Amino acid sequence: MDVLNSIRRAILQNFLKLNKLQLATVAYQFKVERPVYYPDRQNEMQRFNEQQKSQLVAETQEKKKLPRDYYYKILGVKRHASTQQIKAAYYTLAKRFHPDAANSPPHESKRFQEISNAYHILTDESKRMEYDQLGMVKDEQSFLHKFTNPDNVFTNRNRGDVVLPTTREDLIKMTSGESRLELTFLEAAQGLKKNIDLRFLKKCPACNGKSPQLVNRSKPELCRKCQGVGKLTKKTATYTSIQVCDQCHGKRYVNRNECDMCENRGVVLETVRIVAQVPPGVKHGELVPVDNPKTKQRIHYRVQVQPSDIFQRVGNNVLSDKYITISEAVLGGTFKVRGIYEELEVKLEPGTESHTTHTIKGKGIRSRDGTGDHIINFKIRIPRNLSMKQRQLIMALAKTEEHAFERPF
Numbered sequence: 001m002d003v004l005n006s007i008r009r010a011i012l013q014n015f016l017k018l019n020k021l022q023l024a025t026v027a028y029q030f031k032v033e034r035p036v037y038y039p040d041r042q043n044e045m046q047r048f049n050e051q052q053k054s055q056l057v058a059e060t061q062e063k064k065k066l067p068r069d070y071y072y073k074i075l076g077v078k079r080h081a082s083t084q085q086i087k088a089a090y091y092t093l094a095k096r097f098h099p100d101a102a103n104s105p106p107h108e109s110k111r112f113q114e115i116s117n118a119y120h121i122l123t124d125e126s127k128r129m130e131y132d133q134l135g136m137v138k139d140e141q142s143f144l145h146k147f148t149n150p151d152n153v154f155t156n157r158n159r160g161d162v163v164l165p166t167t168r169e170d171l172i173k174m175t176s177g178e179s180r181l182e183l184t185f186l187e188a189a190q191g192l193k194k195n196i197d198l199r200f201l202k203k204c205p206a207c208n209g210k211s212p213q214l215v216n217r218s219k220p221e222l223c224r225k226c227q228g229v230g231k232l233t234k235k236t237a238t239y240t241s242i243q244v245c246d247q248c249h250g251k252r253y254v255n256r257n258e259c260d261m262c263e264n265r266g267v268v269l270e271t272v273r274i275v276a277q278v279p280p281g282v283k284h285g286e287l288v289p290v291d292n293p294k295t296k297q298r299i300h301y302r303v304q305v306q307p308s309d310i311f312q313r314v315g316n317n318v319l320s321d322k323y324i325t326i327s328e329a330v331l332g333g334t335f336k337v338r339g340i341y342e343e344l345e346v347k348l349e350p351g352t353e354s355h356t357t358h359t360i361k362g363k364g365i366r367s368r369d370g371t372g373d374h375i376i377n378f379k380i381r382i383p384r385n386l387s388m389k390q391r392q393l394i395m396a397l398a399k400t401e402e403h404a405f406e407r408p409f
Contacts, residue, residue, distance in 0.1 A: 068135035071118035185308035191280030204262035220253035281367020316372025
């Protein structure tokens with residue numbers, strides 16, 4: 001019996017081994033090869049950068065609402081500060097918080113970006129007006145995008161519509177020249193109070209006007225920031241960039257007595273907004289006196305009156321044209337004409353011919369020399385494209401008219 005049991009056990013074990021072998025063979029036939037994953041460094045870096053950008057966008061969207069005078073508080077100036085005061089505050093803060101400055105902490109780059117944004121918004125006239133009224137700028141991101149290069153902080157000091165001359169004599173000549181005051185025809189005739197941005201020279205508050213004398217007394221020294229090379233090398237984990245030194249501006253030498261605010265001129269260009277009283281009836285080429293509240297100096301502006309499409313001036317008289325139709329010229333009537341100060345009514349007699357003038361007394365320009373008249377020149381407008389009904393009526397009228405006649409000489 002023991003022998004039979006051992007034989008049965010051996011047969012059963014062999015049968016189980018055979019089944020396992022068959023199952024393994026079948027499973028191997030349907031085996032799918034899985035590719036081995038090797039990470040692509042370039043794709044991983046691209047995916048990582050996209051995640052960072054999405055996080056930055058989310059941060060900007062979740063940005064808290066800032067107070068209306070936030071940019072003024074960043075620069076430490078008042079809401080009514082002049083452009084020169086804003087620039088002076090910006091240069092002082094930029095030297096302290098610039099990312100490439102020697103004494104600037106690494107975490108102050110965000111602070112410098114806010115300072116730069118405040119400077120660009122408040123030095124642009126239209127953007128500052130929009131910011132003062134709304135407390136924000138609608139297209140702020142697109143406007144600040146062109147100023148994102150930190151290398152332009154010190155090299156673009158003369159950005160704007162007014163470019164400062166290179167010498168002190170040119171600066172004085174620019175401010176002492178005759179200024180023009182452009183007015184429309186109605187503004188010159190009616191008079192108004194016009195806001196003017198008056199430019200004048202002021203002693204530099206940074207150097208107290210002494211930089212032209214002091215800059216020649218000291219010798220230039222090698223720039224300590226770039227070690228006299230004129231360039232700065234910035235290395236990161238992914239790239240290496242070479243930038244112009246922002247302390248010596250690539251000149252390799254610096255002078256301690258140089259003034260960045262006035263650029264060694266001793267004077268700066270200051271702007272103050274004043275209100276000029278333009279008298280009514282002022283003529284083209286006349287002078288309007290304006291007092292500078294800062295320097296107590298009287299400046300004269302020469303009036304430049306723009307031509308009008310409706311009115312023409314001869315002395316204090318005003319000339320204008322009034323176009324009428326053929327039926328209005330034949331039948332006459334009452335018409336409204338645009339005047340200098342009000343709308344005028346003119347009665348036209350029947351049978352009025354073209355280029356007939358009508359004078360309205362006392363409705364011209366009022367000035368210190370007196371009051372003029374308004375002279376209206378009536379002109380008949382001949383229709384060019386007639387409808388069928390109009391053509392039939394004109395032909396019927398032509399049949400009833402007398403023959404043409406000539407006036408005797």
